[in-house]
Amino acid sequence: MRKIVAAAALTCTMLIALAAQAPAPGGRGGVASFPAQQRDPDDPALVARGNDIYSLECRSCHGPDLRGGEMGGPNLLRRQLVLNDQNGELLGPVIHGSRKDQGMPAITMSDDDVKAVSAFIHSVLAKAPGQGAPPPGPPVTLNVLVGDAKAGAAYFEAKCSECHSVVGDLRGIGARDLGAVGLQNLWVSGGGAGRGRGAAPARRVAPMTTRRETTVTVTLPTGQKVEGRLERVDDFLVSLTQADGTPRSFRRNGDTPKVEIHDPLEAHRKLLFTYTDKDIHDVTAYLASVK
C-alpha cells in the first residue's frame, strides 16, 4: 500500500525526494518492520529437520514455497494463524486435526516435529523482503523481448533518429550487458531511469550516452544573455554556472528576466505521452539487435 513519492530523476538538477509512505525492507532506523525478521534464528538443524518433515507431510497441499500447492491448501505465508504462531503452539492443534471440518486432514506428528515445522515456516517468513512480498523463490525466466525489431527500427527512424543513431551514440547498444529490462528502462527514460521497487536490477547501469547537462539562458532586461549549466530554478530564483565556472543567480519576478531552460530530456518526456506499449517493446527488440 505505501509507496515512495519520488522526484523522478530527470528534471533539472534540483531534486527533492519525498518519502511520503516509504517503508524500506526491514524497516528504518534499525527497526525491522517484520516481526519474523526480529526472531532469534532457530537452530539450523531444527529448521532443516522441519524442512524435511514439511516436504513429506505438507508440501503437496501448501506448496514448495508455502504459498499454496496443487492440492489446494492455503498460502501459509500470509495466514493469520501462522503469523501468530511462535513455536508450533498454534500450528500443532491444526496439524493434529482441529480443522478437519475445513478440509485440513489430521496428521500424526510428534510435538517435537511440530516445533521443527514451525521453525522451518518462520525461517521462510523471515526471508520476506518487506511490504508483504513473498520470500524469494527459484528464479524464473521471463521473456521481456517480445517486440518486433523491424517495427522498432521504423519507429526509431521516425521518432528517435533526429537525436540518436545506432552507428553513433548507440553503437553496439544491444551488445552491452544490460538485460532486456535494463535496456528498456534506459532508453525510455533517456538514461535516467529513476527509483523504483521490486527486484532491483542486478547491477548499476552506466548511462547510454554521455549525459548532456540541462542548461539555461537568462536574458536580462538590458538584452544581455547569461548562459550556463542550470543549478536550480524555482518561481523566484534561477541559478547557473557559466562556462568559466562562475556561479550566477538571478531573482525572478514573473517573466523578468526571461528564463529559457534547455532540457536534453525534453523530447523523451514528450514521447511518454505518445508511446504505446507495443512501440516500446518494438524499439527495445530493435535496440537489442544492435550488436
Add this chain to the structure above:
Amino acid sequence: MTVKKFILAASLVVAPVLLTGQTQSGLDPAALLKPLGASWPTFSGDYTGRRHSALTQLNQTNVKNLTLAWTTRVVTGARGGVPPTIIGGVGTREFTGGTVKGAILAVDDVLYVTAPDNVWALDARDGRELWHFFWKTRGATHIGNRGVGIWRNYLYFETPDNYLVSLDAKTGEERWHVEIADLNQQYFSTPAPIIIGNHVIAGTGNDLDGPGFLQSFDPETGKLQWKLYTVPMNPGDPGLDTWPSLDAARHGGGHTWMPGSYDPETKLYIFGTGNPTPAYTGVGRPGDNLFTCSLIAVNVDTGKMAWYYATSPHDTHDWDSVQTPILIDATVNGKPRKLVSMAARNGFFFTLDRVTGEHIATTRYGTATNWAKGVDDQGRPVSEPAKEATIPGALVSPTEGGTTNWQPPAYSPDTGLFYTQEENAFNMLYLSDPDPRGSMGLGGKIRIEVGSTPKFLTALDPATGKVVWRRQYANPGGGIGLLSTAGGLLFGADGSGNFVAHDAKTGKPLWHTRVGAISNAPQTFMVDGKQYVMVATADQLWAFYLY
C-alpha cells in the same frame, strides 16, 4: 477567540459522556464542530477536511510582510535533557530519525507535534518544549505519524507497533494504552485518531494481505466501541460476491491509514480505504474487490456502513483511495447539494452526494493519467488490463506514488475551488512473479520510474470536477499539502524548498520563504491576537507571523 469560548455551543451536539470526577476543562468535543479559527484541534483543523481557516489577519495585502516568529528543532528518542523525556512502550527497541509528517494540533496556546513513537508539547509562542513522550517499540514499519487527537485534557496517538496511547495533555504522562492491531500480522499504525463526541476513531495499515478495519474506542477507558472491517470477513457479508472466495476477501487489504471527514448532520464519518491485496497481481482476486479503494460512510455511533463508492474497482496499481475527502456545499444543476469530493491517487477526481453516496461527477485530473479506458455509468474508472504490470513492461502514469497521496488537499468556500497538487510521472511496471496464484503484498513486480512531466498546483470546481486553473511547479518533487484561509490565501510547498502563499483565486505567489524540504502541510492558528502559519521541514518547525 479561544477554544474555551466554543464550549457554549456544546449543547448542539451529542452530550459527551462525562464520568464522575472528571472536570470540564480541556478541549470540549463540541469545539470540533465549529469552523476552523484560532485553534487547530483535529487533523484537518475541523471535521470538513477543507483546511480552510476563518482567520483573516493575514490577507493578500499584508502577507508580503510575513516574517519568522520562531523556529525550533524537535529531537526524537529517549534522550535526557530538560524537561526529561517521558518513556513509554511495550517493546525494547528505540527508533530514532522519524520526521514530522502529520498535523500539529494547536489548542489553548500549546502545539502538539508528532513523529513515529514521539509526541511533543510546545509553547505556541516560541516553540519551547513543555514535555516529550517517547514510545519504545516492538518494531514495525516506522513510516510516519499523522498527529494526535485531543478530547478534553487527553491526547490520543497511534504507534507503529499498533497501540492507541492516551496521554495527559498537560503533563505528557501516559494514562493507558490499548493494542489495536496485531503486529505479527504486520499491521502498523500511522493515522491521527479523530475524536467525534465520545468516540476515538482509529485506522491502521498493513502491507501483508491482512484485512482492513476501522475502530472506535472510548476516550475515557480505551474500550473498543465498534470495529468495521473494510472487506468481507464472514459468509454472507456484503461485497463477498466481488471476490472469488472468502479466503481472498479476508486477505484483501483495504486499509484505513488516513483520517476521514465527518458530517454531524448525518453522523456519518466518511473515509477512504486502501488498495486490495495482493496489490499488483490481481489474478487471484477477480472482481471489484469491495470495499477496497472506496469512499465509505459509517455511522459513528453504530459503526454500520451507510454507503460506499468504489473509486478504483479492482485496483492493480497500489493506488490507495485514502486521500482526505472534503465536505462541500455547492449548487449542482441549480440545486443546493451536500457533497463530498476527493482527488484520488489514481488521477481521478470524484464528487458524491455525502448523504446518500449518489455519484455526481468524475473527471480525470491527472494530465498524464493513462491507465483507464474511461468511466462507467456510475462514474467509476474502467481499467485497461494492458496497463497492469506485464512481463514485457507497461508504461503507466501516475506512478505508484500517485497523482497525489497522503498530502492533504484544501477547499475554499470563498473561491469555491478545490485545491490539490497534481503529479504527473511515469513508471514502467514489469510482472516479475507470473505465478497464477498471484503474489503477496506489494510483491510480484518490478517498478522503475522513467520520467516526470509537469507537476501542478491544480484548482477544480467540485460540482463538475472540471479544472479551473493549473499552476506549474518549477520542479516535479515536493508538494506536501495545502492550507486555505479566509484572507484569500492558499499556502503550500512548491517542491523547490519554498513555503509559498498564493492568491487563492488565481494561484499567483504573493509571498515565499525558502526553508528547505517541507515535510507536512501548512497550518494556521492564533495566539495573543496574532495569526501564525507554520510548517515543518523534517525535524525543524517554522512559525511565521506579522511582526
